[in-house]
Amino acid sequence: MPRTSTGLHTLTPQQLTASGSPHDRVYIEAAPGSGKTTVSALRFGLHRFAAPTDAGAVVALSFTRSATEELRTRVARQWGSASLRWPHRVVTLDTLLCDLLFHLLGEGVLHWPGEHTELDVLDSWRSTLPTKPGRIRPVLQVDCGHVVIRTVDEPQNASHPSALDFKGAVSAGTCTHDNVREVLQGALTADPARRALISYFENSVRSLIVDEVFDANDLDREIFSLAASASSLLTLVGDPWQALYQFRGARPAAMAAYISENGFFTHYLDDSFRWGTDRQAWLTQRLRRRLPVTLQAGSPRDADMALALKWKTLWECDPHVLPLAIKPGVGQVQEAICTLLLNEIAQNALGMQAAFLHDALVTLGLEREVLATTLRPCLQSAITNLKYGDQPAVVWQRLTRSLAMHIPAIAATQLTRKPLGALNRLQLRLANDWVIPGLTAHQSKGREWNTVAVRLSPADAAALAHGLDPARSDHRALYVALTRARLNTLALT
Ligand SMILES: Nc1ncnc2c1ncn2[C@@H]1O[C@H](COP(=O)(O)OP(=O)(O)OP(=O)(O)O)[C@@H](O)[C@H]1O
Numbered sequence: 001m002p003r004t005s006t007g008l009h010t011l012t013p014q015q016l017t018a019s020g021s022p023h024d025r026v027y028i029e030a031a032p033g034s035g036k037t038t039v040s041a042l043r044f045g046l047h048r049f050a051a052p053t054d055a056g057a058v059v060a061l062s063f064t065r066s067a068t069e070e071l072r073t074r075v076a077r078q079w080g081s082a083s084l085r086w087p088h089r090v091v092t093l094d095t096l097l098c099d100l101l102f103h104l105l106g107e108g109v110l111h112w113p114g115e116h117t118e119l120d121v122l123d124s125w126r127s128t129l130p131t132k133p134g135r136i137r138p139v140l141q142v143d144c145g146h147v148v149i150r151t152v153d154e155p156q157n158a159s160h161p162s163a164l165d166f167k168g169a170v171s172a173g174t175c176t177h178d179n180v181r182e183v184l185q186g187a188l189t190a191d192p193a194r195r196a197l198i199s200y201f202e203n204s205v206r207s208l209i210v211d212e213v214f215d216a217n218d219l220d221r222e223i224f225s226l227a228a229s230a231s232s233l234l235t236l237v238g239d240p241w242q243a244l245y246q247f248r249g250a251r252p253a254a255m256a257a258y259i260s261e262n263g264f265f266t267h268y269l270d271d272s273f274r275w276g277t278d279r280q281a282w283l284t285q286r287l288r289r290r291l292p293v294t295l296q297a298g299s300p301r302d303a304d305m306a307l308a309l310k311w312k313t314l315w316e317c318d319p320h321v322l323p324l325a326i327k328p329g330v331g332q333v334q335e336a337i338c339t340l341l342l343n344e345i346a347q348n349a350l351g352m353q354a355a356f357l358h359d360a361l362v363t364l365g366l367e368r369e370v371l372a373t374t375l376r377p378c379l380q381s382a383i384t385n386l387k388y389g390d391q392p393a394v395v396w397q398r399l400t401r402s403l404a405m406h407i408p409a410i411a412a413t414q415l416t417r418k419p420l421g422a423l424n425r426l427q428l429r430l431a432n433d434w435v436i437p438g439l440t441a442h443q444s445k446g447r448e449w450n451t452v453a454v455r456l457s458p459a460d461a462a463a464l465a466h467g468l469d470p471a472r473s474d475h476r477a478l479y480v481a482l483t484r485a486r487l488n489t490l491a492l493t
Contacts, residue, residue: 014271023265027267029239033275040209056087057206061209063216065092094121097219098180104196113147125176128174129165132159135154140175184223201226208227217251240252241470242480276450283489294464302451302453304451305452308481308492326426332363335363337400337410355439364409374406382399387430392423452489453490460478
């Protein structure tokens, strides 16, 4: 299919029909690489410019920051940056949920402790409050329009801040995206909040386009319903085989039921543009038909990207794979320092950034500029020392001493536990002349490379030998990993 220099293509009849569908509720189901993002971007512009003077916003949503950024870039490329002039926007679903909560607080339908109406919303508490493993989790609930702090006893241990720290942070107007969801969920059990959100959509959103919709959870689905009942146009785009966010409550079967019960007009996109070889097209077809497949074996030398379901699997495979996240498991500050080191190594070797660099900077209370200007020499010198065989314990001691001069969070922390395992693994990678990057299936979603080597666990290999089941989240993650290559997918030996 021809491509112009602007990256625009001749669209297929299916893509054109789906983009311009005149129905109010539209569902577009599409296989990998068949143009979900392309069609979402096109529909965004069609709605945006259909009524240029209408003050109601066209809002496109996706779930991850990287997928949202990709969609925003495509909209700007296809329709020009004026298409994204406020109030029209492409944002994460989390951003929309924050807007809705701020609206309820601003309207006085909900009251936050300390009567805050704007909040500082974090990805997780881990980056700002000390957390400890335990079953008691501090949460936010809604009681007669007031946001209140409670604790719940969870069935399993996980890392949580103490109830006291939590209370202090929430009262100062800070919370996490999980807390935003808890509060909205609680608020939506009462009529005033539902009415206020319907009127928000009526007055300010004329079209909502949701990409990767099978990653939605029950709250997200409820928000889409409120938008639809406010007569906003609603477009849902997705592939049930690529739902990955089970851990945040995604229920692909419930989403499919919602679509079939609510009169959505369905369009299918069947042709994929990702596959540059018959073999890759054949592989995807067999996976989708739940048939057994055998992958050709390959080494990192043969691939542009290594993928696995877990970071640990990548760290345990061939050291020519440099996984782009590191979790030493000995403390938050140690993890953040190791992430800074990994980021430098990834920049040096691949020109790429570590996956959780932003979290590391938040944990250490650093601005990105400080990394480039002040910290880089300390980090690069630690990397040189590791590369030339210095003991990781000695490198760590020198590095933390020099970083402590610039980072109060390090000076104030007793780093008694050293991340020696993580440093050993980095040292092993530094001994190589070349590496390829490694990512999890989750991080690879929506992206593509020429040749991808997938590190299969014994369970993954067994699943492939029998055929994948889209009802299983681990099989769906494997499907995403196996459909990222344009030319060839290999089993990483
Ligand atoms: N009609 C077309 N002609 C040529 N190339 C196309 C066409 N439509 C989409 N593409 C290209 O195919 C690739 C995949 O498209 P896109 O990213 O929109 O698919 P997707 O369904 O969102 O993918 P994924 O399933 O990985 O999320 C992109 O490089 C895109 O530019």
